[in-house]
Amino acid sequence: MIHSALKRFVCLIILSFSCSSFAVIELLEFDTEVEKERYQTLIDELRCPKCQNQNLADSDSQIAIDLRQKVRDLMDQGKNDEEIKSHLVARYGDFVLYRPEVKEVTYLLWYGPAVFLFIGFIVVVVVLRRNKQDSSDDKEASLSEEERQERIRQLMNKNSEK
Known part of the structure; x- marks a missing residue:
């Protein structure tokens, strides 16, 4: 059984290589x-x-x-x-x-990549600026150690009242 399968596999390999010999060669x-x-x-x-x-x-x-x-x-x-x-x-x-x-029907083909690159650049700049603003807002909103302790006490008092 294995011997028969091996023969078929070898024949398949030989046939696959022989097909490429039929390719057209132009002289x-x-x-x-x-x-x-x-x-x-x-x-x-x-x-x-x-x-x-x-x-x-x-x-x-x-x-x-x-x-x-x-x-x-x-x-x-x-x-x-x-x-x-x-x-x-x-x-x-x-x-x-x-x-x-370059003509009207090929404008997108010629100028499309540059337009998409420009739009991508604008999106990156806007996202980076927004992240920078968010991080600066977080710094301003950060509490000192004393303020944090006071806030924790307030929350604990509210929970114990319930």
Whole structure:
């Protein structure tokens, strides 16, 4: 029984490693090293619409493969980087860019973190000031030893009367 389970486990491990060998490997050839670097920079800056948190270079999804080919085709047509990005934004929206342009629909994306950081700073300052006031009020309200003894006597007298 244990021997059979061990055989199944080993087979499962071998199969899991063999699946990675089916991954798509793209072999693109470029005329110059500059072209290759430009292509690599573009696919690093463009986000996969399906994976959402991977760039085109890292994604193995079919749409990423198609978009890498589209980028290559647009480069072969003589389009510059901005034209390529504009073409993809027109089709997939600003989401395809890791660094979208600053415009009305992306204000929250660009300025939101700074606004939240500022609000957080204001909250911290208000809380610290309030705590400082509370601690100073506590010091003023603290009783001397004699006053405390007198207060204890008053409380004891009230309790004994009941």
